[in-house]
Amino acid sequence: MNALDPVHPGEILEEEFIKPLGLSAYRMAAMLHVPRTRIERLVRGETPVTLDTALRLARLFGTTAQFWINLQTRYDLLTRAPALEAELQSIEPLATA
Numbered sequence: 001m002n003a004l005d006p007v008h009p010g011e012i013l014e015e016e017f018i019k020p021l022g023l024s025a026y027r028m029a030a031m032l033h034v035p036r037t038r039i040e041r042l043v044r045g046e047t048p049v050t051l052d053t054a055l056r057l058a059r060l061f062g063t064t065a066q067f068w069i070n071l072q073t074r075y076d077l078l079t080r081a082p083a084l085e086a087e088l089q090s091i092e093p094l095a096t097a
Contacts, residue, residue: 006078008045
């Protein structure tokens with residue numbers, strides 16, 4: 001992986017927060033008042049960071065919800081935009097004033 005490869009927010013969560021703090025998915029889910037499976041799926045990159053999750057993570061870790069949303073948005077842009085490239089190129093931009 002290079003510096004420009006997309007990194008799922010779940011990987012950041014695991015590597016920068018869960019592992020260093022010695023948390024389990026079960027314990028963290030209990031602290032966040034969410035199902036354990038939400039944390040497990042997020043860490044595996046199977047589900048995105050929702051606004052609800054971002055707000056909870058921000059509260060727990062002393063970050064901002066915007067931090068988590070930005071991670072998710074960057075990941076989405078880097079992983080989804082290439083698949084839409086041909087379709088996007090077919091859109092004729094409006095002339096600017």
